[in-house]
Amino acid sequence: MMQKQANGITRxxxxxxxxxxxxxxxxxxxxxxxxxxPDGVLGVIDEEKEAYVYPKEYFExxxxx
Numbered sequence: 001m002m003q004k005q006a007n008g009i010t011r012x013x014x015x016x017x018x019x020x021x022x023x024x025x026x027x028x029x030x031x032x033x034x035x036x037x038p039d040g041v042l043g044v045i046d047e048e049k050e051a052y053v054y055p056k057e058y059f060e061x062x063x064x065x
Contacts, residue, residue, distance in 0.1 A: 009035050009036075012035070013031045013032065014034045014042075014044065014061055015030070015032075016028050017058065017059060018058040022046075025052065030047075032044045032045055044059070
């Protein structure tokens with residue numbers, strides 16, 4: 001489900017499908033809150049509850065994107 005925030009950022013859920021190099025921050029199979037930055041980078045709220053930029057290919061996106 002996508003939710004547009006007052007600041008114009010759209011938040012949505014992504015499913016982690018890969019975590020190589022990020023084992024402590026991402027768990028394969030978990031869903032995370034995410035957003036696209038103005039330059040198209042993917043920001044994800046990870047296991048440490050921090051927003052961080054991750055490779056898009058590490059996640060499955062909602063079908064309506």
